[in-house]
Amino acid sequence: MKTFARERFMDFIRTVSRRIQTIRSLVLDLHDPRSVYFHRACNACLATSIAATGLYFFPEIAKPLLVLASLCFTLTTNERDRPERPITLFGSLIIVLSSTSLLILTWFQPLWQGAILIVLGFLVQYMTQFSRAFAGGFFVWILCLLAVAGNPLVEQLPGTLLNIALGWLIVYICYFAIAPYRPRAVFLALHERVGRRLATRLQQVIDRWNPATDSRDSDDDPRDDDLDRRIANLLAAQNLVLRQMTRSKRIPKSSIARYRQKLATGEDLFEAILALETSLLTLQSTESLPSPLQSGLIESGRRAIEFLERTSSRQPLASPPLLDANSDRSLEEFAGDRSVPPATRIRRQNTRSAIRNFFEKIRAIAELTLEPKRDLAEESAVDILSRSIEEELPRSSRLIFDIHHPVHRRATRTAIAILLAMALVYVLKKPSHGEWIILSAFIVSQDTIGTSLWKAEGRFWGALFGAIASLAIYALIRQHHALIFFTAFLTIFPYVYLLSALDNYGYAYFFLQVAYVCFLAAVGKPLSVDLIEWRAIEIGLGCMVGIVVALFVLPTSDRPRLQKGQLTAWNEMRVWFTDIVAAYRSENIDRQHLEQLGRKALRSVFLLEKNLASRKHELIGKLTAGYTRSTLQQKDTEFIEAYQPIYRSLLYFSYIVQSSQPVELSTRTLGRIHRLNDIFERIDRAIRSHSLFQIPPLDDAENNVSFLDSLTTDELNFTLQLYLIYDSIASFSQSRNEFLSMLSGNPPPDES
Secondary structure, three states, X not given: OHHHHHHHHHHHHHHHHHHHHHHHHXXXXXXXXXXXXXXXXXXXXXXXXXXXXXXXXXXXXXOHHHHHHHHHHHHHOOOOOOOOHHHHHHHHHHHHHHHHHHHHHOOOOHHHHHHHHHHHHHHXXXXXXXOHHHOOOOHHHHHHHHHHHHOXXXXXXXXXXXXXXXXXXXXXHHHHHHOOOOHHHHHHHXXXXXXXXXXXXXXXXXXXXXXXXXXXXXXXXXXXXXXXXXXXXXXXXXXXXXXXXXXXOOOOHHHHHHHHHHHHHHHHHHHHHHHHHHHHHHHHOOOOOOHHHHHHHHHHHHHHXXXXXXXXXXXXXXXXXXXXXXXXXXXHHHHHOOOOOHHHHHHHHHHHHHXXXXXXXXXXHHHHXXXXXXXXXXXXXXXXXXXXXXXOOOOOOOOOOOOOOHHHHHHHHHHHHHHHHHXXXXXOOOOOOOHHHHXXXXXXXXXXXXXXXXXHHHHHHHHHHHHHHHHHHHHHHOOOHHHHHHHHHHOHHHHHHHHOOHHHHHHHHHHHHHHHHHHHHHOOXXXXXXXXXXXXXXXXXXXXXXXXXXXXXXXXXXXXXHHHHHHHHHHHHHHHHHHHHHHHHOOOOOHHHXXXXXXXXXXXXXXXXXXXXXXXXXXXXXXXOOOOHHHHHHHHHHHHHOHHHHHHHHHHHHHHHHOOOOOOOOHHHHHHHHHHHHHHHHHHHHHHHOOOOOOOOOOOOOOOHHHHHHOOHHHHHHHHHHHHHHHHHHHHHHHHHHHHHHHOOOOOOOOO
């Protein structure tokens, strides 16, 4: 019993630690002060503040609905999804005005109102396959408020529509006049943050050269995989902003080309750092660098870190850091020593190539940064008309319904959830605010099983603890009206700021609950403990309805999406390996093609972890054979992170091939290539069938390691990289088999 309690307590501590680390990484890296999330949160505070100010100066016109409308339109306007923001915002206004008119015209006709809400809930999800402009589930906030809580008279229809239109106008003014979204500023801010993170990553590599850190004596791998993931996410965000800039007609081609070059230099430097670290890991497994060379590399690396930090902070730059003459001569002597075995000499030569490649990337960044800025004047009309616009995603042209289509299943679940929630509201004789039940059921039911469970848990606990905190805050500051008003809109910012990340969903609704209570007190609405208690209770009821619908009505698992992401990453690495081998055996190496394949694999591998949040709650039903959910989550994370060593080994392989001269490979080396290709294909089939797979050995029984002594230097280097790739695949296969065995209910493996 004590052991079980201790394990549960440690699981709780680890969960809290992971949550804190997740919030910290999201806030510090993905939510840059000039990024989309921060910009939208600021506009939410600004728009709701302007709307609330109108309640005081124009009480005969402005109603509390004005504040709600401004918040809803702010949450609907998302620059990451679509560049045509004004069209999206205007289309949402038409939808909500027409739906509101229908609800008010069906006053005291609950059947008609319920039918309208059900149809609207279905269409909001169904129309997302045609345009993202219809992905505004926040409109249901306004409609539920009118249908369940308010039921205004028909004579009040003009005033209601006027408040909604004014809320839309406030948001439009905030987004496009007061605080417009500037993609170029966002891109530069992300570029600066990438530079700072790359400097931190380079410091970790330099610590391997510095004997004072004792990094080689540590049993743990000092490589920070979380930092690699954050850098990859920042590069992906830069790429997304660059696509938005490409679609804009206001940004000249020359400026876009320069920004694209900035993005390419950041990606090149990140890959160069990973390749440099891999070469050092391979070298330090057998020997260490000479002291003079080690000191010179540490000093040059520190200058490179200082250069990156000054670049990211826009400080005046000096000349780019290069290897000094003594270090370069020592490096050449170290790599050219022929008194060591061939394998050792190859590792030294690869390390020399990785070091020089790294400083070449640093010099490329310096040339781009230090060169005079070009004239970024506006393009001519001919250039603007000839701009190539990226093709849109293929859209269906027919209004058809397919119950197997994921969007159609989600739309059907949403409609059924609204129907059940409205029935519950009327069975309970309309509790204090029945719209909370409908809204919770609507939000929870529309996603996959894992995401629905995650949202239900976050929404319920966020509302519960938020209610407790809001009562305490209100009791302390209820005598200070201005302070209540300030607290109401101060808490709107973290709500909008954290809502975009699934890991922070519960924290976002904690702040929403506090903002709701403070807002009611600020506008003079009667506030009671019963009201707050009923809100928490009804949110719980709505979450229960949503969970039931998500589990039993056309359920959609996260497994297909995870499997698709794993297949995409694996196939891209398989194609990358095949093309690297083909490039080595050809006379002309297409370096740009290999770099593009590497970038695609980089994005796919590091984006796999984004699906882990919703996956966690699907593991609840898998607690068999003595495993806890924390253990399953840990193994799941290890399995996903096992893709990264394969990517690093392929990246290093690509660098080695590009710097080598093609040679005629022996029959045994060609056999190893064939076996690796076969392993890639068989693991691909295993991922598709969700089955276990034991990889065969890379060599036959008679082909032992002593065969390497008979190879030439270039072929030996090539073969060593094949072994490195094979080892990373073997580690991946082991992690994957362990996780799948745990899911199937097999007992824990015997440690002996």
